[in-house]
Structures are given as C-alpha cells and as structure tokens.
Amino acid sequence: MSERVPLTLADLPELLQYIKAEDRDTWLQVGMGIKAEFASAGFDAWDAWSATGAGYNAGDAKTVWRSFRKAGTGMGTVIKLAKDNGWRPRREPITAEEKRRLNAEAEARRAVRQAEIEADEARAQVMREAVASACELIWTKHCKPQGESPYLERKQVGAFGVGYFHYTVVLSIDDERQRCDVWVGSETREFFASMPKPRPDSLSFLMFKAGSIAIPLRDAAGKLWSLQAINEQGTKLFPKYGRKSGCRHVLGELAGAAVIAEAEGYATAASVHMAMGWPVAMALDSGNMPAVARDLAAQCPDALLVVAGDDDPTTPGNPGRKKAQAAADAVDGIAAFPTLPAEGEAGQDWNDVHVAWGLEAVAQQLDAAVAAGKPSPTPSTDEAAAPAGSSENGGQGAGFTSDQILRRFALVEGTTQVWDQDKKAVMKKTAFEALVTKPLAKAWADDVGKKLIGADTVRELEQARRMAGKKATALGMTPIERYVYIDGTKDVWDREKKRRIPEGAVKMALGDAYALWLNSAERRTVDVDHIVFDPTMTKDPAVYINTFEGLPLEPVRDDAACENLRWLISFLCNHEADPLDWLVKWLAYPLQHPGAKLDTAVLMHSVMEGSGKSLLFADTLGALYGPYAATVGQTQLESNFNAWQSRKLWAVFEEVVSRDQRYNQVGKIKHLITGKTVRMESKFINGWEEANHMNAVFLSNEILPWPISESDRRFLVMWPLETLPEERQRAIGAELANGGVAALYGWLLDVDLGDFNERTRPPHTDARQRLVALSRAGWQTFLHQWQHGELGKSLWGACLSTDLYALFLEWCQRNREHAMSQTKFSLFISSEVEKTRSIPWTEGANRRFGAFFFPSDPDSSLPPSMNAAALGQHVAGWRAKAKLAGWDVDGWDHLKGAAA
Numbered sequence: 001m002s003e004r005v006p007l008t009l010a011d012l013p014e015l016l017q018y019i020k021a022e023d024r025d026t027w028l029q030v031g032m033g034i035k036a037e038f039a040s041a042g043f044d045a046w047d048a049w050s051a052t053g054a055g056y057n058a059g060d061a062k063t064v065w066r067s068f069r070k071a072g073t074g075m076g077t078v079i080k081l082a083k084d085n086g087w088r089p090r091r092e093p094i095t096a097e098e099k100r101r102l103n104a105e106a107e108a109r110r111a112v113r114q115a116e117i118e119a120d121e122a123r124a125q126v127m128r129e130a131v132a133s134a135c136e137l138i139w140t141k142h143c144k145p146q147g148e149s150p151y152l153e154r155k156q157v158g159a160f161g162v163g164y165f166h167y168t169v170v171l172s173i174d175d176e177r178q179r180c181d182v183w184v185g186s187e188t189r190e191f192f193a194s195m196p197k198p199r200p201d202s203l204s205f206l207m208f209k210a211g212s213i214a215i216p217l218r219d220a221a222g223k224l225w226s227l228q229a230i231n232e233q234g235t236k237l238f239p240k241y242g243r244k245s246g247c248r249h250v251l252g253e254l255a256g257a258a259v260i261a262e263a264e265g266y267a268t269a270a271s272v273h274m275a276m277g278w279p280v281a282m283a284l285d286s287g288n289m290p291a292v293a294r295d296l297a298a299q300c301p302d303a304l305l306v307v308a309g310d311d312d313p314t315t316p317g318n319p320g321r322k323k324a325q326a327a328a329d330a331v332d333g334i335a336a337f338p339t340l341p342a343e344g345e346a347g348q349d350w351n352d353v354h355v356a357w358g359l360e361a362v363a364q365q366l367d368a369a370v371a372a373g374k375p376s377p378t379p380s381t382d383e384a385a386a387p388a389g390s391s392e393n394g395g396q397g398a399g400f401t402s403d404q405i406l407r408r409f410a411l412v413e414g415t416t417q418v419w420d421q422d423k424k425a426v427m428k429k430t431a432f433e434a435l436v437t438k439p440l441a442k443a444w445a446d447d448v449g450k451k452l453i454g455a456d457t458v459r460e461l462e463q464a465r466r467m468a469g470k471k472a473t474a475l476g477m478t479p480i481e482r483y484v485y486i487d488g489t490k491d492v493w494d495r496e497k498k499r500r501i502p503e504g505a506v507k508m509a510l511g512d513a514y515a516l517w518l519n520s521a522e523r524r525t526v527d528v529d530h531i532v533f534d535p536t537m538t539k540d541p542a543v544y545i546n547t548f549e550g551l552p553l554e555p556v557r558d559d560a561a562c563e564n565l566r567w568l569i570s571f572l573c574n575h576e577a578d579p580l581d582w583l584v585k586w587l588a589y590p591l592q593h594p595g596a597k598l599d600t601a602v603l604m605h606s607v608m609e610g611s612g613k614s615l616l617f618a619d620t621l622g623a624l625y626g627p628y629a630a631t632v633g634q635t636q637l638e639s640n641f642n643a644w645q646s647r648k649l650w651a652v653f654e655e656v657v658s659r660d661q662r663y664n665q666v667g668k669i670k671h672l673i674t675g676k677t678v679r680m681e682s683k684f685i686n687g688w689e690e691a692n693h694m695n696a697v698f699l700s701n702e703i704l705p706w707p708i709s710e711s712d713r714r715f716l717v718m719w720p721l722e723t724l725p726e727e728r729q730r731a732i733g734a735e736l737a738n739g740g741v742a743a744l745y746g747w748l749l750d751v752d753l754g755d756f757n758e759r760t761r762p763p764h765t766d767a768r769q770r771l772v773a774l775s776r777a778g779w780q781t782f783l784h785q786w787q788h789g790e791l792g793k794s795l796w797g798a799c800l801s802t803d804l805y806a807l808f809l810e811w812c813q814r815n816r817e818h819a820m821s822q823t824k825f826s827l828f829i830s831s832e833v834e835k836t837r838s839i840p841w842t843e844g845a846n847r848r849f850g851a852f853f854f855p856s857d858p859d860s861s862l863p864p865s866m867n868a869a870a871l872g873q874h875v876a877g878w879r880a881k882a883k884l885a886g887w888d889v890d891g892w893d894h895l896k897g898a899a900a
Contacts (some may be wrong), residue, residue, distance in 0.1 A: 007075065008102075009038055011090065012045040015078070017088035022054030026081065028064070033078035035068045038109060039116050041207060054316075062201075063240075114140055126178050127241040128225070134171050134180040135227045135239065137737070138208070141218055142169045142184060144552070146498070146627065147211045150232045156355055157270035158354045162253040163214045168207065175202040182237060185619050187733040187833065215266055217247040220295040220326040228284060230266065246291045255298055259370070262293055262327065263308045263350065264320060264669075271354035272308045275362035286310065286323035293327035305333030319350075336369035338362075400436045403694045405444050409436075410451035412458055418451045426458055439734050446819070479510055479517045480524070484545065488528040496545055499646070500531075533647050533690055535595030535628075547647050552576030552626035553742045557750065561743035564731040568616050571728075572604060572720050578763040582716060587621070588751035589758070590649065595693050597676065599759050603715045605767075607698040611720035617697045619650045623741045625650040645678055648694045655700055707775030708768075716762035717771050778817040779828045782808055792885025797861030799853040799878045801826050801835065806892035807882060829853060841871035848872075 007015070012034065021027055027050060034042035043065050050061050079089070111345075147164025170183040170191055179888040183191040188207075195203070208214060208229050226242030228249075238244070251273040254260060261280040263269040269282040283292040289307065296305055307323025315716040321337060328335035338353045354362050409432070412417045418432040419425075433441040444450055483506055491500045507514045517523060531545045539546055559566075569587075583602065590596045604613045620627040628649040645651070678692045698705065698715075708715060729737040732740075776784060785791050791807065805822045812819040820828075826835065836852045847868065856860065863874035883889040890896075 002750060007037075007079070007089070007106075012038075012042065013048070015082045015087055016049040018082040018085040019049075019078070020085075021050055021056075022136070023319075025319060025647075027053065029073050029076050030081070031065060032068050032073040033075045035065065036073065037075035037106075039112050041597075073419045117506050122177075123178065124241060124585070126182075127173070127175070127588055128243050130178070130180040131171075131173065131239050131241045132223070132225045132243065134182055135242070135367050135529060136169060136224050137182055138169055139163060139214065139224060139227060139556075139741070141737075141741075142182075142208075143214050146628065147213075148211065149230075150211065151234045152213065152267075154234070155267040155270070157274065157351070159213065160270055161216070161249065162266070163216070165208045165210050165212045165214065168206050168209050170205055171239055172203065172205045173206075176200075180616055184358070184733070184736045184737055186615070187736070190730075190733070197783055200670065203239045203328075206237055215249050215282065217242070217244070217249055219247055220244075220299055221681040224674060226317050228266075232714075236265075238284075244880065246288070246295055248281040248283055248288075248292045248295075250279055250281050252277075254279050254296075254303075256282075257300065257303050259306060260296055260300055260303045261306045261308050262289060262296065264289065264324075265349065265351075266308065267351040268308060268349040271351040271359070271362055272366065275350075275354070277361040278306070286319045289323045289327040290330050293331050293333065297331035297333075300467050303330050304368065304370075307333055307335045308350050308366070309335055309337050311337040314347045334370055336366055338365060344516070360631060394399055400440060402440065402443060402447075405436055405440060406447065406450060409444065410453040411445075413452050413454050415455065418456055436642070445709055459779060472856065479506075479513060480522050481521060483517060484524040484526050486528050486531065493526060493531060493545060495545075497790050498549075533693065535649060535693055537594070540592065548628070551624065551628070551744055551745075553624060555746035555749050556739060556742040557746040558739070559747055561738065562735055562740045562747055564728060564735050565616070565620060565740050565744045567728070568612050568620075568724075568732060571722070572612060572616060573718055576765070579718060579765055582756075582762050583718075584748075584751055585753050585756040585760075586716070586762075588748040589753060589756060590693075590695055590821050591745065591748050592751075592753065595649075596695075597693050598695050600714050600716065600762055601695070602697045603700070603705065603771075604697065604720065605702060605717070605771075606720050607701055607703060608720070608723060609701055610723040612724035612729070612732070613699045614652070614654070615729075617656070617699065617726070620651065620736065620741055620744065621650055623736070624745050638685065645694060646690055651694050651696045653696060653698045655702070680729075704774045708771055710772050710777065713761045715768065717765055717768035719765075719767035719770070778812065779808070779825060782811055783829060783832060785811075787855070792887065794858070794861050794881050795878065795885065796857070797857060797878065798852055798854050798863055798874060800841075800875055801829075801853055802894050803875070803879065803892070804853055806894060810887055810892070826851070839866070839871070840868045841875060842868045843872050843875070 016030070018497075019026065019030060021030075031046050034046045038045075046065070047061050050056055051058075067494065142165065143163025144166055145163065147166060149159065149164065152159060152878075167185050168188050170188045172181045172183065172191060174180070181191075188647050200330075209225075209231055212229050212231040215230070216224050217228060218224050218225045225247050226239060226244065229237040231237070246723060248262075249266070249269075251269055258278075259278045261269075261273055261276070261278045262274050262283055263280055263282055264286055266282050269280040272278065273280040281296055283289045286309075286871040289309075293305060293307065296303075305328065307324045309327075310320030312318060312320055324337070325335045327333070329357070338350045340347075341588040350362055350366075353365065406423055408420065410421065411417075412419055412426060417426050420427060420428065422660055427435075429441075436444070484495060486493055486500065490503045492503060492506050493499075494505075496503045506517070510517055526545055530543060531547065532539055533547045534544070535548045536548065537548065537550075569584060570580050573583055586600065586602065586634075590598065602617075604611075606618070618631050622631065626645060630645070630648050630651045631651045632651055673706045676692055676746050678688050679689055708717075727854075734740075735743075773781070783789075786804075787796050789796060791811070802822070805825050808825060809819055811817070829835070830853075834856060836854060838851050839850045840847055840849055842848070852871070859875075861878075863870045879889050879895075
C-alpha cells in the first residue's frame with residue numbers, strides 16, 4: 001500500500017515550484033516555514049526559489065533569513081500553499097522501518113531547530129537591549145530638537161517629536177562580540193578605517209548623517225527601543241536588532257482624545273495630524289499596524305481608531321491596504337484610504353494627497369471616511385419622523401428635521417448659497433437641496449426665522465479655516481502664532497526657526513493665506529529693539545523676544561566620566577601650571593556667569609597636526625554650547641554677511657587668516673574679542689544690532705597665524721608640543737559618547753574662580769613671546785635688540801639719530817631686512833623713544849648740531865649733562881662701544897662725509 005512519504009530537503013525545489021515568489025507576505029511565510037523545519041540547511045532552497053520573484057535581492061534575502069528566529073509559521077503552512085496550487089505529496093510503498101527512520105530524522109531536525117531558535121532568541125534579546133541602550137544614548141545626547149531636513153521640506157510636513165542630526169553619528173552592531181558602540185564626529189573616520197575588508201557579516205552599522213532626522217520608536221509603556229533614520233534623500237534606515245513589533249511614534253497627545261489615527265510612515269502620519277489635529281501613531285510599516293492598533297485600543301478604549309492606510313494597487317497583494325483594513329477590523333475601527341481628487345485614482349498615501357492638493361483635501365477625505373464608517377445612531381422620535389431617502393431625492397435627507405436644518409444652516413446674504421455651520425463650508429443651492437431634500441430645502445428658504453450670514457463673514461471664516469490648516473511646522477503653529485512682524489522693518493520673526501526672515505519668505509510659506517495674516521487683527525508685532533539675545537535671561541518675556549533658550553545639556557558632576565577630557569586641557573597647555581590654571585578658569589567663567597563676554601581669547605597654534613585642539617574646543621565645547629556654538633573658517637570671517645555670529649556664545653576659528661590677509665584682518669579679530677555689540681548683516685534682511693556674548697578660540701597650524709604686539713594682552717598663546725596619543729584619543733571618544741561633555745560641564749561649574757573676571761589677563765608664555773617676535777616689523781625688531789643689548793653691550797642709551805640710523809642700515813644689510821628712509825626710521829623710533837630737536841654738541845674743536853634719541857629707561861646710558869662738550873664725549877663713547885661690538889662705524893657714510 002502506498003503511503004505519504006515524509007517531506008525531505010530534496011523534495012523542496014519541486015514543492016516550491018507550485019508557489020509564486022511575488023507576494024512579500026507569502027515570501028516571508030515560506031522562509032519561516034522552511035527554516036522551522038530544516039533549520040539553516042533550508043536556506044539554499046528558499047533562496048533559489050526567492051530568486052524567481054521580481055525584485056529579488058540576495059543581500060536582503062540573507063538578512064531576512066537571519067531574522068527568522070522564533071517558532072511561528074511552520075512547514076504545514078508552506079505545504080498548504082503548495083497544495084492550494086496543485087502540488088500533491090509523494091506517495092509510494094514504504095516499510096514501517098523506513099517510516100520510523102524518516103520520522104526520527106524529521107524529529108531530530110526539529111530538535112536541532114528548536115535549540116537553534118532558543119540560542120538565536122537569547123542572543124537576539126541581548127542585542128535588542130544593547131541596540132535600545134545605544135539608541136537611547138543617540139536620542140538623548142546627539143539628536144537636537146531643531147534643525148533642517150530637506151526630506152520634511154519636500155513632504156511639506158513639520159517635525160513632531162523627531163530629532164535632527166547636526167553631525168555624523170554611527171551606531172555599530174557587532175554580533176560576534178554581542179555589543180553596540182556609538183561613534184561621533186571625527187571618531188567615525190576611526191571606525192571606518194579600522195573596519196576589516198571585506199566587512200564580516202557579524203558587523204553592521206547605521207549611519208546618521210548631518211541633515212538626517214531620527215524618529216524614536218517606543219512601546220506602549222513609553223520605553224524607547226529603536227530609531228528610524230530618514231536621510232536627506234528620503235531613504236529610511238533601521239538598525240539591525242531594533243525592536244519593531246508593537247512599537248510606534250505618536251504625534252500629539254493620546255490622553256483624552258476622542259479620535260486616534262494610525263498610519264504607516266512618518267510623512268503620512270504628519271499629514272493626517274496636521275489636517276485633522278488628531279493624535280497619530282506611526283507604525284513604521286504595514287506589517288506592524290495590527291499590533292499597534294491593538295495596543296492603542298487597549299490604552300485608549302473610548303477613542304475611535306481611524307487607520308489611515310496606504311493604497312497602492314501596483315504593489316502585489318496591496319499589503320498597505322490589506323494590513324490597514326486588518327488593523328481596523330481587529331479593534332472595530334475605521335480604515336480610510338486616500339484618493340487623488342483630480343483623476344479619481346488611488347494615491348499611495350495621505351501625504352501624496354497633501355502635497356498634490358493640500359491639507360484641506362486630506363481633511364475632506366478623512367471626514368467623509370469617518371462619516372461613512374461610523375454606525376448610524378439610534379434616531380430620536382423627531383428624527384424618526386423625518387422623510388426617508390427615496391429614489392426621488394437620491395437617498396438623501398434621511399435623519400434631518402426642520403429644527404436641525406434651522407440650527408445648522410444659514411443663508412449667505414445676497415446669494416442663493418448656503419453656509420454649513422458644522423462643516424464650516426459654503427455650498428450651492430443644488431447641493432443643499434440634494435443633502436436635505438427639496439421639500440425641506442424649500443420650507444427652510446421660506447422660513448422667516450432662518451439664519452443669515454454676510455458674504456464677508458463667510459469669506460473670513462473660510463480663510464481662517466485655510467489658515468488653521470497651514471500648520472506645516474515642527475510645533476504645529478498657525479501663521480498667527482508663528483510669524484511676528486518686526487516693527488520698523490520689512491522683516492518677520494519666525495518663532496519656529498528662531499531667526500529673522502524676509503517678508504518674501506512668509507509669502508512663499510503662506511501662499512494665498514498671506515493677506516489674511518497681514519491684515520489680521522491678531523497678528524503679533526514686536527519692536528525692532530525688543531528682539532534680544534540675552535543669555536542672562538533678565539529681559540521681561542512679555543515685552544521682549546529672547547532668542548536664547550538655555551544650553552542644551554544638563555550638567556552632571558561625575559569627574560570620572562570626563563577624566564580624559566580634563567587631561568586634554570592640561571595636555572594642550574603642555575602641563576604648565578599657570579597657563580592651565582588660567583585656561584580652566586577662562587572656560588569656566590562664562591558657564592558660571594551666563595552671557596559673560598570675556599575681553600580675552602585663546603590662540604592655539606602649532607605646525608604639528610593631531611594635538612587634539614579641535615577635539616577639545618570644536619567637538620567637546622561645541623557639543624556643550626549646542627546651537628549657540630559655531631566653527632568658523634576664513635570665508636565667514638571675510639564675508640560681508642556675518643549672520644552666522646547671531647545667537648553665539650562660543651566660536652572656534654580655524655585657519656581664519658591667510659598669509660596675504662593676516663595683517664588686514666587683525667582689526668576685525670580684535671573687535672570680535674572685545675566688541676560689546678555687533679552689527680549683523682544678512683542677505684535680503686535689514687541689518688540689526690545684537691549684544692556680543694561670543695567668546696572665541698583661534699586654532700592654526702601656522703607659525704605666524706597673524707601678528708600681535710608686545711602690548712597686546714588679549715591672547716593666551718599656546719604651542720602644543722606633542723601629538724595626542726592614540727589610546728587617549730580613543731578614551732576621549734568614549735567619554736564624548738557616554739556623557740563626558742555633561743560631566744565636564746558639571747566640573748567647570750564647580751571650578752573655584754577666585755578673583756578671575758572678564759578682564760583677567762592671560763600669563764606670558766614662550767609661545768606668546770615667539771609670536772610677538774615673529775610679528776615685529778624690521779624697525780621694531782631692531783629697537784627690541786637695541787633695548788635688550790643684542791646689538792652691543794651698553795649701546796642702549798642716548799645717541800645721535802644719524803648714528804642710530806647708520807647702525808640700522810648696517811643691521812638691515814646683515815639680516816636681509818628691508819631698509820627705509822631716515823625720516824621714516826626716525827618717526828617710527830620716536831614713537832617709542834624720546835627724540836630731541838637738533839641741539840649742539842662738540843666733536844673735538846668742532847661745534848656740530850644733531851637730533852638725539854634719549855631712552856627714558858633708567859637702565860639706559862645717558863650723558864652727565866646736556867652741554868655740548870658732555871654730549872660730544874657721550875657720542876664718542878657710544879661710537880666706541882658700537883665699534884667694539886663689531887659694527888663698521890668707520891664705514892658709516894655720514895662719518896666718512898664729515899671726515900672728508
């Protein structure tokens with residue numbers, strides 16, 4: 001007798017020929033069933049079958065296969081799918097012994113698979129928790145509440161609870177080591193440089209680039225399990241092991257909501273939220289919608305759930321529509337699907353309708369879907385007596401009574417149009433008659449007690465509705481709330497972007513609603529002088545708009561968490577006590593005294609790269625100050641537009657002065673350091689004055705970044721002597737990723753400042769003295785050497801101006817310095833050393849006249865008196881000292897001329 005032969009791995013290719021690999025749900029079910037039965041040995045058969053379907057991707061197949069862990073769908077599901085399409089199991093004569101052997105083999109496979117499932121699930125749970133912790137770190141430390149996203153701009157939606165990335169962050173996931181790491185900023189280069197080539201399957205990563213957004217995915221209890229990243233191009237990324245099932249992101253507040261919506265992606269959810277004002281749960285994809293719907297129903301049992309599903313008939317199986325309907329059915333909700341009004345064709349999602357036809361079209365379609373999907377209420381006695389719909393009235397009018405019509409509708413004066421007070425919309429007479437039936441419409445028209453409304457009022461109400469629909473902002477603001485006119489200008493203050501924008505930008509944003517905003521009695525106005533950047537937060541918020549909202553980090557006192565960052569400060573000071581003490585207090589003072597503008601700055605320069613200057617001042621302190629920090633290059637410094645400086649407390653200038661500009665930019669740099677106010681200039685916007693609270697650090701790899709004088713005490717000048725050790729760099733990177741910045745903030749807040757204040761001058765350093773020496777012009781170097789005895793012992797003293805000029809010419813020739821005329825030389829030297837008019841002195845029996853330089857330094861050599869003879873003796877002595885020092889006194893032209 002023939003019996004059914006137990007299925008073996010060799011039978012799979014034939015069985016799978018009866019199942020089409022087109023529908024993704026089917027594809028997943030088949031994969032799960034084969035893996036449940038044959039464990040990893042079944043991958044080749046499933047992969048070969050997968051390749052017969054459209055859109056096959058080998059990498060995707062491997063990733064999805066690895067994701068099949070828990071026992072769920074079994075081989076029985078696969079067999080049923082094949083049977084439904086004509087496959088029949090093999091039957092042949094088989095002995096009892098063979099049957100026992102085949103069943104034993106199948107049982108052994110199931111035992112192996114069960115062990116594999118348990119081990120996989122244990123590893124997966126460890127990795128899920130690790131990914132959740134890493135995502136929590138990224139969300140709390142590296143996502144900013146404000147920013148710019150080209151993706152959101154294209155989708156025309158606001159940022160509701162999403163985070164922005166201002167620098168690159170990489171989440172690396174290592175299966176083999178069962179750990180996750182977060183790499184930030186410059187550390188990402190280290191991560192990619194150290195990655196093995198080719199990259200092993202056990203190592204994966206998710207990169208969040210600047211300009212991307214992150215959407216937090218939480219369970220019903222509010223725990224963050226994962227992040228979805230959407231980059232500038234709109235590519236959606238999700239970390240491996242990130243939990244998805246049952247997780248969602250909620251736009252708005254669920255508590256107390258009468259209606260709650262659910263949607264697949266963020267843009268769709270945002271469009272629904274903006275159009276209807278409902279809280280909306282983003283389920284990430286269609287497969288997750290039923291689970292999220294069940295959680296929402298349990299959490300808010302009294303709310304109506306509207307599942308705003310995607311509808312794309314071109315996708316095999318139309319999973320968006322199928323899963324949305326299943327989610328709605330599971331909780332007795334309403335499934336709503338979009339339609340593009342012009343062509344009457346199904347749109348892919350509600351954001352397509354929003355972008356194509358505006359939020360009003362989204363609201364109208366959702367209203368209609370809800371009205372059609374709600375069960376009819378039990379009619380009252382009066383309503384039961386109302387005329388039912390019939391073939392004559394098109395089925396309309398059921399449920400309306402005369403009293404209801406009088407309450408709800410008003411005649412637009414001077415027209416035949418009707419205003420619907422409930423819908424806040426105007427309708428033509430024919431539409432009104434179709435809605436309530438002609439007899440009721442006529443009775444209402446003849447009723448002298450019907451309501452009237454002016455055409456102007458209707459226009460204002462319709463415009464107000466359009467205005468209310470324009471909430472495409474991160475905070476969901478209406479134009480009246482968002483835009484504030486700056487009195488005395490043609491500019492507007494944007495409360496969401498927190499910056500000035502030109503009038504034209506508001507016109508582009510509002511379109512036909514601009515006129516309503518402009519003429520609204522509720523439009524806010526602020527005096528041009530009442531927009532301030534006030535880190536002290538002492539201005540009255542009822543009068544002023546303060547553009548400062550506090551630093552982004554909360555300080556944490558944990559010295560161990562910032563041990564290497566504190567070491568880096570000392571390292572950059574070459575561990576010298578005085579510069580280190582001053583620099584620490586200089587960093588701490590503006591944090592302990594918010595808004596303090598220091599009269600000093602820091603210059604770190606060295607021809608050696610890799611000392612960690614940028615790591616401390618740009619990366620670490622940039623993260624501490626957040627949006628109030630800037631890294632500035634030469635282009636910004638030289639530009640006529642300096643709006644980058646607005647709302648800044650901290651700035652790092654990197655190589656801002658080129659060799660040919662170093663002398664021209666000194667004045668601008670000094671003003672940046674000491675100026676109390678700054679005139680801001682921006683394209684297309686009127687300039688404005690703003691208080692200068694910006695403290696500055698200058699970084700350079702030039703020996704002479706720009707000249708500073710001996711008397712200039714603004715700068716602490718340091719020359720780091722060593723390259724940052726690699727192990728320290730890794731340790732600092734780990735601190736940056738694990739709360740080190742907040743810990744450094746807490747440490748600086750507790751630094752004892754003593755008598756340090758805004759004007760405390762930095763200590764002298766060897767690096768400063770070298771820079772001063774390099775900054776001197778030729779005549780200044782000559783004067784310095786004369787004063788310090790480097791031209792000859794005891795030459796620092798009174799001398800004839802002609803003798804000093806002759807010495808200068810010889811010095812220039814020896815040192816390849818540029819000479820100058822005697823007139824200029826005398827004027828330059830006299831700015832530092834007192835010079836007499838031409839006075840008499842004697843040389844032997846000859847009486848001569850000449851101007852003298854008389855240093856006021858008590859250590860200088862001076863003649864005993866001002867009589868001619870004493871001056872003559874002093875001149876002879878000075879020339880003798882010069883000759884003794886090796887100068888060619890006899891060859892000086894003016895002496896040779898006098899001898900002749």
